[in-house]
Amino acid sequence: LAHLLQIALAILCILSFNSTQSCKISGDLKGAKALGDIIIGGLFLVHEKVENLVDLKRPVNQNCKGILAMIHSIEMVNNSTLLPGVKLGYIIHIIKYDTCAETTVVMGAALKFLSNSSSNCVQVQCNYTDYLPTVKAVVGSSLSEVSIAVARILSLYLMPQISCSSSTEILSDKTRYPAFLRTIPSDYYQTKAMAKLVHIPQWNWVVTISSDDNYGQSGIDNFIADAEILGVCIAVRDVIPSYSSDKVTNDRIKQIVNTVVNQSSVNVIIMFAKGSHVINLFKELSVYNVNKTWIASDSWSTNRNVIHLETIHKIGDIVRFTFKSRNLSKFENYVKTLPINSAAVNTFLEDYHWLRSLCHDKLTKRRSWEDDFLVNNIEPALAHALRNLLKCNKELCQKSFDFTPWTVSFFTLFLNVKLLPNKF
Numbered sequence: 001l002a003h004l005l006q007i008a009l010a011i012l013c014i015l016s017f018n019s020t021q022s023c024k025i026s027g028d029l030k031g032a033k034a035l036g037d038i039i040i041g042g043l044f045l046v047h048e049k050v051e052n053l054v055d056l057k058r059p060v061n062q063n064c065k066g067i068l069a070m071i072h073s074i075e076m077v078n079n080s081t082l083l084p085g086v087k088l089g090y091i092i093h094i095i096k097y098d099t100c101a102e103t104t105v106v107m108g109a110a111l112k113f114l115s116n117s118s119s120n121c122v123q124v125q126c127n128y129t130d131y132l133p134t135v136k137a138v139v140g141s142s143l144s145e146v147s148i149a150v151a152r153i154l155s156l157y158l159m160p161q162i163s164c165s166s167s168t169e170i171l172s173d174k175t176r177y178p179a180f181l182r183t184i185p186s187d188y189y190q191t192k193a194m195a196k197l198v199h200i201p202q203w204n205w206v207v208t209i210s211s212d213d214n215y216g217q218s219g220i221d222n223f224i225a226d227a228e229i230l231g232v233c234i235a236v237r238d239v240i241p242s243y244s245s246d247k248v249t250n251d252r253i254k255q256i257v258n259t260v261v262n263q264s265s266v267n268v269i270i271m272f273a274k275g276s277h278v279i280n281l282f283k284e285l286s287v288y289n290v291n292k293t294w295i296a297s298d299s300w301s302t303n304r305n306v307i308h309l310e311t312i313h314k315i316g317d318i319v320r321f322t323f324k325s326r327n328l329s330k331f332e333n334y335v336k337t338l339p340i341n342s343a344a345v346n347t348f349l350e351d352y353h354w355l356r357s358l359c360h361d362k363l364t365k366r367r368s369w370e371d372d373f374l375v376n377n378i379e380p381a382l383a384h385a386l387r388n389l390l391k392c393n394k395e396l397c398q399k400s401f402d403f404t405p406w407t408v409s410f411f412t413l414f415l416n417v418k419l420l421p422n423k424f
Contacts, residue, residue: 031091031092031093031094032067032071032090032092033089033090033091033092034071034074034089034090035087035089036078036087036088036089036090037086037087037088037089037401038086038087038088038089038136038386038401039088039089039090039091039134039135039136040070040074040088040089040090040091040135040136040137040138040139040382041090041091041092041093041113041134041135041137041138041139041140042066042067042070042090042091042092042093042138042139042140043092043093043106043109043110043113043138043139043140043141043146043150044066044067044070044092044093044094044140044141044142045094045106045141045142045143045146066140066142066164067092067094068331068334069331070090070092070139071090071092072330072331072334073380074088074089074090076330076380077380077383081394082380082383082384082387082392083383083386083387083390083392083397084392084393084394084395084396084397085396085397086386086390086392086397086401088383091112091113091134091135093109093112093113103145103146103148103149103150104149106141106146106149106150107149107150107153110138110150110153110154111153112134113133113134113135113138113154113159114133114134114153114154114157114159115133115134116131116132116133116134120134128156128157128158129404129406130404131157131404132402132404133157133159133405135159135405136159136160136403136405136408137159137160137161137162137382137405137408138150138154138159138160138161138162139161139162139163139164140161140163141163141166142163142164142165142166143165143166143213143215144166144167144168144171144213144214144215144218145213145214145215145242146166147161147163147166147171147180148166148168148170148171148177148214151171151176151177151179151180152176152177154179154180155176155177155178155179155180157179157405157406158178158179158405158406158409159179159405159406159408159409160179160181160382160385160405160408160409161179161180161181162180162181162182162183162381162382163180163181163182163183163184164182164183164184165182165184165298165299166182166215167182167184167185167186167187167190167215167298168186168187168214168215168218168219169186169187169188169218169222170214170218171186172186172188178409179405179406179409183381184298184323187215187218187219187222187297188222190219190297190298190321191219191222191223191225191226192226193321194223194226194227194270194295194297194321195223195226195227195229195230195232196230197295197319198227198230198232198268198270198295199227199230199231199232203232203267203268203293204231204232204233205232205233205235205265205266205268206227206232206233206234206235206266206268206269206270207234207235207236207237207238207259207260207263207266207268207269207270208220208223208224208234208236208237208238208269208270208271208272209238209239209240209256209269209270209271209272209273209281210237210238210239210240210271210272210273211239211240211242211272211273211274211277212239212240212241212242212243213242213243213274215272215299216239216240216242216272216273216274217239219272219297220237220270220272223270223272224237235263235265235266236259236263236266238255238256238259239252240252240253240256240273240274240277240281242274242277249277249280250280253277253280253281253284254284256281257281257284257285257288260285260290260292261285261288261290267291267292267293268292268293268295269292269293269294269295270295270297271294271295271296271297271300272297272299273297273299273300274299274300275299275300275303275305275306278300278303278306279303279305279306279309282306282309282311282312282315283309283311285314285315286309286311286312286314286315289314290314290315290316291316292315292316292317293316293317293318293319294315294316294317294318294319295319295321296318296319296320296321297321298321298322298323301318301320301321301322302320302322382408385408386408389403389407389408
């Protein structure tokens with residue numbers, strides 16, 4: 001026991017030693033940055049994978065909209081009278097790896113947010129009550145699996161973390177994740193609605209399919225519990241591997257396709273899965289020209305790559321569950337007139353302009369803006385919390401900017417902001 005204590009003390013001393021050496025955090029992070037009095041962190045997964053492990057500069061399945069929505073929303077707050085005399089800045093991290101969904105990789109960005117503003121170090125302390133990190137709040141992530149991992153670290157500092165699409169129910173547990181917030185309801189409500197939808201027309205014999213991650217498994221577990229209360233039976237429960245090789249995943253998808261085709265007595269399928277899994281499944285299934293009814297969870301119901309599949313008409317009907325959207329004409333115009341050369345300080349590194357122009361090309365063609373509405377809700381909510389914290393009036397804010405993140409969490413928890421016409 002004494003030997004173990006000595007090792008633990010040695011590790012603690014190494015972690016705490018920073019008086020003569022500067023801390024270096026991995027530079028494999030890409031993103032955008034704008035200076036301000038108060039810095040908001042952003043954590044976005046721009047791509048799920050790349051073409052190969054050698055060339056990491058050209059992502060596949062780009063998802064640029066969240067980044068632009070956050071930047072646009074912050075600029076809107078800065079141009080308003082909500083925080084007079086205060087400028088919000090941002091540090092947005094994009095992970096440059098072969099799989100952005102890997103939670104261990106995203107932790108690097110979380111540590112960067114928690115680094116001390118003066119020394120760029122994540123300090124080891126017994127009490128973080130007065131700790132002042134670089135950012136005051138974090139926006140993201142979109143994936144529940146990633147948000148859970150990040151929330152475990154940020155909650156230690158009670159730094160507010162706000163997500164627009166991480167809907168897994170476990171994140172509502174304030175004992176485990178006291179600083180996590182979101183602008184959407186949890187899956188608790190979605191699964192109950194799904195169960196009622198299946199029960200009303202007496203679809204009492206169904207198949208469930210989920211991705212093998214926290215979002216998929218938790219969602220399907222909740223659905224099954226709600227459905228069984230209403231007398232709905234589960235004929236087959238299938239799972240698609242999330243973190244296996246492409247070969248293993250594709251082989252499993254082919255097995256699921258055989259199950260769906262051979263289950264002639266079951267015509268309703270509930271699916272909590274990643275968009276990439278749904279696309280691969282539907283491509284395989286379209287060969288058989290089946291006629292099933294698919295109940296789509298929010299993770300893929302508005303995925304434009306799924307909706308625009310050429311063979312989508314060969315898999316049957318899709319009933320989609322998603323969130324309400326509102327008029328986003330200002331954001332649409334912002335995207336359509338997006339300048340290639342930004343005046344802000346950016347760290348997209350050597351291919352920032354390429355990525356920005358790619359986002360512009362993809363987003364100007366989009367017709368669905370549901371996710372962008374949810375992202376655009378976050379910054380106004382944070383701004384209202386900051387307005388209360390800084391004791392702002394119409395002319396100025398009276399309090400210093402040197403406040404700890406947990407004070408933002410406190411004011412954010414009691415927000416009831418009306419965002420035309422919804423309340424959050």
